[in-house]
Amino acid sequence: MSEEILINVTPRETRVAVVENGMLQEVHIERASKRGYVGNIYKGRVQRVMPGMQAAFVDIGLARAAFLHASDIVRALQGMVVEEGEAPPPTPPIHELVREGQDVIVQVVKDPIGSKGARLTTQLSIPSRYLVLLPFAKVLGVSVRIEDEAERARLKEALQVQLPDAGEKGPGYIIRTNAEGQPGEAMAEDIVYLQKVWRVIEEGMRESPVGRCIYEDLSLPLRALRDLMRRDVEKVRVDSRESYDRMVQFIERFMPEMVEVLEHYPGERPIFDLFGVEDEIQRALQKDVPLKSGGHLIIDQTEAMTTVDVNTGAFLGHRNLEDTVYRTNLEAAQAVARQLRLRNLGGIIIIDFIDMADAEHRRQVLRQLEKSLARDHAKTTVYEFSPLGLVEMTRKRTTESLERQLCEPCPACSGRGSLKTLETVTYEIFREITRAVRQFEAETLLVLAPPKVVAKILEEESAAVAELEEFIGKTIRLQADERYSQEQFDVVLL
Incomplete structure (x- = not known):
């Protein structure tokens, strides 16, 4: 490839x-x-401790206070490090770990997304080309993406030659996927670089004021x-x-x-x-993703989750309906994996493949999805088909999706994706006129509305306007304004 x-x-x-x-x-x-903050290390101060959430809000100098969960500070502050393959220790109550007003050294692991502040950890990690330095850990690990057991053992042994005390006295190191096939000398260069970076960070930890960025990623x-x-x-x-x-x-x-x-x-x-x-970026901002077979995907991103609907479209197949569905779903599995990477979609993802009666077909489609996700840099977890025929999966999200980086909610519909009909707006105007007359004294009411709404009233609802004038005993004037969106209007008393 x-x-x-x-x-x-x-x-x-x-x-x-x-x-x-x-x-x-x-x-x-x-x-x-609007540069991202993931990987940056800050000297922060705890603003509020929230026992009910097992978390604290920390001021790190950004517009919104950042979020620090107890599970992200327990091991670092208590020295309770986890050896590779061991289960993490139980998390103590948050108030035993930090207090309001306390200064803490934290690293951003997730950028502010939507209305949420940045997500923090005190378990610092500093990446280089082949290694990740874990200053407060005693672990010596190898990336799970390196699957060959002999290569994993070779890399671990090569690192132990360079760092005889690694994994015992600390600091800890993780060997990255990029290190596969590399000699021990390459890791030695990274170790020297990481040690220099850590000395600079330690100096910043001692001398920097609260809210200062101590270390900024590349x-x-x-x-x-x-x-x-x-x-x-x-x-x-x-x-x-x-x-x-x-x-x-x-x-x-x-x-x-x-x-x-x-x-x-x-x-x-x-x-x-x-x-x-x-052109591909522009297509990635559309909901509809065409498939070569004639089918298509419909991708909807919401606050809670992302849904993907698979449709056969015009593809009829050559044998029978089950064969058509199976082939479309296989192609869709590959397309879904690519679209998740391309659009940087994360969190909970629900895929509604076309229903398949054959259990082996379902297994093959799931296998194709997992295979296609293998090259994704973000961590993904895929679950079996649910009783409703849905595939649930998660993809780790650290930054905003492509759409949310490049787009903003539609000012006309406020991000709903739909507008009130002209008829609905017309009747809202009639109700507002009735409401205004009951509250205030005026001889004439001026309605400012978009041209389409005014045209609708004059052409189709003129009789209703006449009836309303007779009912309220006032004159109603209509004025079109191009600056108004379809749902906007004002009723002015003259």
Whole structure:
């Protein structure tokens, strides 16, 4: 499988696209005015302790107080570290762990999403190319994505050669997926880098005021190199010379074997246009996703969950209905996995595949979904078909979805996705007129409304207006205003 990473840099926005076999799989966006906070370490102060929620709200200098749950502080503050494979200890009451007014060192694990503040942890982790440093832990672990047991053992042994006390006295380390196939010397370089970073953080922990960011994660282009680079990445193309130069310095220091992969794109045509990424992003903002078979997906993102409905559409198949349904569901399973990555959808996801009578078909569709999710960087958990024929799954969410990064709720419908009909608005106007007359004295009432509503009243409801004038004994005037949305109107007393 060939993979390319495309990086588009402008003064106010940076975008990274992951393209596999010519198809866009992931989009990451970072704007200068709204840079993400995940990975940043702050010196915070506890504002409120909430025993009923087993959590505390912490001031870290952001617009909203951040959320710190007891389960994210118990091991760090009490030294109760968990060895690899062990169950976590029980969580003590929150008031035994922190108190109001206490200063704490915290790391952001989830950006503010919607009306929720950032999610925090005191279990700090600092990533490098091949390792993750866990300053307050004593664990020595290997990423679960490295499945080969012999390779896991080799990497663990190589790290123990560099750090004889790792896993006993601390700090702890996790070997990342990128380390697969790498020699011990590569991890040694990362250890030196992480130790330098940690010394700077320790100094900031002592000297920084409350609300100060002690450690800030890398910019998006450098994070892309650190987190997205794999052996099957054939090219990394960046359209900014300045960013390219910084990336060259980073790649020469941390992954010199990948220098040849990095390439500056000097072309006049925008890099995302050249590879069709711009069009794919626009399609990812639509609810409807067409399938090659003629079927389609309908994706709805709500506050509570995301739902995916699979429809056969025009696909009739060649044998029978069960065969048609099975083939459509197989294709849909692949498409769903891609759309979750592309749209960065997280939390609870419900997939309504077309009903299948054959248990083996259901098993194969589920297997196809899990296989297609295997390359997803975010952690996913898929459950069996429910009695209603639904597949429930979860996908870890750390940042806003693509739609919520690029779009805002419709001002006309306030995000409902529907508008009141012209008839409904007309009758609301009539009720408001009656209400106003009973409360205030006036000879004439002026109705300001959008042109469509005024036209509806004049053409179809003129008799009703005449009856209302006779009933209230007042004159009603109508005035169209282009600035009003379909649901807006005002009744003015003259």
